[in-house]
Amino acid sequence: MTHQSPSANQCPNNTETQHRTHISEFQLISLSEDPDKQPLLFGLFLSMYLVTVLGNLLIILAVSSDPHLHTPMYFFLSNLSLADIGFISTTVPKVLVNIQTHSRAISYVGCLTQMSLFLIFGSMDALLLTVMAYDRYVAICHPLHYLVIMNPQLCGLLVLVSFFISLFDSQLHNLIILQFTNFKGVEISNFFCDPSQLLNLACPDTFFNNILKYFLGAIYGISPISGILFSYYKIISSILRIPSSGGRYKVFYTCGSHLAVVCLFYGTGFGAYLGSAVSHSPRKVVVASVMYTEVTPMLNPFIYSLRNRDIKSALRRLHSRTV
Template identity: 60%
Template sequence: MEPRNDTHVSDFLLMRVTENPELQFPLFILFVSMYLVTILGNLLIILAVIYDSHLHTPMYFFLSNLSINDICLSTTTIPKMLVNIQTQNQSIAYTGCLAQICFVLIFASLESSLLAVMAYDRYVAICHPLRYTVIMNSHLCGLLILLPLFIIIVDALMHSLMVLHLSFCTELEIPLFFCEVVQVIKIACSDTLINNILIYFATSVFGGIPLCGIIFSYTKIVSSVLRMPSAGTKYKAFSTCGSHLSVVSLFYGTGLGVYISSALTSSSRNTAVVSMMYTVVPQMMNPFIYSLRNRDMKGALRKLISRMPSLL
């Protein structure tokens, strides 16, 4: 019997994290721990930037926004997955799935945009140090955050509305641990040509353009640093970019892993695991990368931790 066309869907079924009941509790503890580390680590970065006046610069303003975005992206996917593991119920409401699609698109795209903005900030700081404070003024910093955010929200809402107009069959199992627009479209019964065109266009805009901006910025940075006469100056310039380059490599590296996994393997579970890591690991590791590789951030975190008893 062919699947029945059903426009009015009440809920979808997400993939089980594990089919082995003995692994459910250890995996639940693992993801709870990763989520708490993500929240606490990024929250410490935000508080350190707020309370330390030495960090009231464009570089750390963008970093605090990246930490806020990382908290939001992790919160969009992990809590629902934890509830499903605990209750052993893989269903997600239709409206909840649409909301998850929208927020994943917003925060994943904004992550890419913020990394590009941070690369531009490092480019101005190293290649135009005398004009840095003039170029990276508060108005431009605000614009570099708000303008991409507005465009990204419009794009995410457009994708969500396009999914809203699709009809679905009785096969409502999404081969991921969370609702992702590409996987939801794959299980639709109606024509998805326009949806796929929009996805390819959005991916090239919100993934390709920021990546090209990052590559361009670092090409200029490397060219400028290599012309510096002092080895100490070169080291200092490169060290200011080390943390950002590590974060960029982690984010785009896991993103490339998702693409390669979906292209080379027929196992939906392997693709699901890699996709989950893409929305968990970079967000968890970013605070460690910046706190371990950045002397100013380490000092600010020490001050914050020592002041915490008086703040509580």
């Protein structure tokens, strides 16, 4: 049985805790209370989901089927596409089910499962973008040793390490949440089980909880972006030493797609989490979260395919073979 605390902003006192059983479900925020908008929202989210899955599958298929793309950069890109499919699949199917059933409920176990998968694929995205920045650094700053440094064994190891770090992050959050048997309420101010929202609801609301939340955010949020910034600092330093402007543009062009994806991913990500910390409007948090969790994975295939001649050529060859 689910019990909600008397106040949505306070933890239960000792007497309430003694008579309180373990929470069995949470209530997610509704995307819209207007019944007339439900079919529109269903169609919008379903369209974004299908475009994201098909677009990223095309990237994976193009890379795997074309020998010209069997390089470290495209190996990491195909893994990023796989992570994007998993990332959006953790949230959208539940949204579609809730719209169809007119329900906002998600079970306690379902919430932890969704949070775990969200963290695994979200962390994989961040770490793979860092690995791709390192790959570009080696290609531009050490071109003669590129194939020796970025050998298949190292590439496979980097992806494997990224996965295990993401898995550790996910299980660490799970262990932390499992320590709490009481919550301020069952209302999650988002359309999915956002880890930061769950930590905000956990009781007791101690200084240690806040420190832990910001520490984990720093480790798994700031560390990857620091690696990306350092790689691009070295890349820009190397580019500035190239005498011709045409040569500088050609070298920097190879990083354009990656830079666009990094800005989109971290821009929307920081916007979502800073918005949830600063804004008291759940609707603004939801809009920022939609940009981060749905729009970003959808745009990644377009960014890489529209700006990348190799991908476009591989897709044309794939299409001609299919036809």
